[in-house]
Amino acid sequence: MMARKGLMEQDLSKLDVTKLHPLSPEVISRQATINIGTIGHVAHGKSTVVKAISGVQTVRFKNELERNITIKLGYANAKIYKCEDERCPRPKCYKAYGSGKEDNPVCDVDPKHCRMNLFRHVSFVDCPGHDILMATMLNGAAIMDGALLLIAANESCPQPQTSEHLAAVEIMRLQHIIILQNKVDLIQENAAINQHEAIQKFIQFQFLLS
Numbered sequence: 265m266m267a268r269k270g271l272m273e274q275d276l277s278k279l280d281v282t283k284l285h286p287l288s289p290e291v292i293s294r295q296a297t298i299n300i301g302t303i304g305h306v307a308h309g310k311s312t313v314v315k316a317i318s319g320v321q322t323v324r325f326k327n328e329l330e331r332n333i334t335i336k337l338g339y340a341n342a343k344i345y346k347c348e349d350e351r352c353p354r355p356k357c358y359k360a361y362g363s364g365k366e367d368n369p370v371c372d373v374d375p376k377h378c379r380m381n382l383f384r385h386v387s388f389v390d391c392p393g394h395d396i397l398m399a400t401m402l403n404g405a406a407i408m409d410g411a412l413l414l415i416a417a418n419e420s421c422p423q424p425q426t427s428e429h430l431a432a433v434e435i436m437r438l439q440h441i442i443i444l445q446n447k448v449d450l451i452q453e454n455a456a457i458n459q460h461e462a463i464q465k466f467i468q469f470q471f472l473l474s
Contacts, residue, residue: 313446339389343365
């Protein structure tokens, strides 16, 4: 493959392809190998979170932009990095960039002395949250390795599609699900804590039913 500055060379004459796996540096340098779905109720910030991580706007079509909702599945790739210095504090030791970023950029914490190592190369599948688009969400769930369930802090939990999306990925036996309490900057601290407790109760109840 043609060399690109800062990316690992992929020369088949030198590579032992039998030893390659989805996390091999030679692979993730150029190719996303993990599909992560963003699921949850409409307007809970799924596309905004994907853009914050990847830099890619997944809401692209005219009718989506006019209505400010995701209608079709959106896709965006991102490289996840971790500082090579184990003393680098969390969460600053991690950083996300778009797919074109070099494999070993400098660390923002100590750019003169530290570099970051490519940790994961992920592809986000941004799913619509509106109830009438449930079939589209299910199509996206079929290719997910994991999911981010977004729950907006400024609304009560659960909202209808919060429950439906979580139930859908459970039916598909998706084992890796991260729950993100989003939009906490819009409410007071006490309200965020109360909603966090409501989320925990909802999740516990949901898994009792499954």
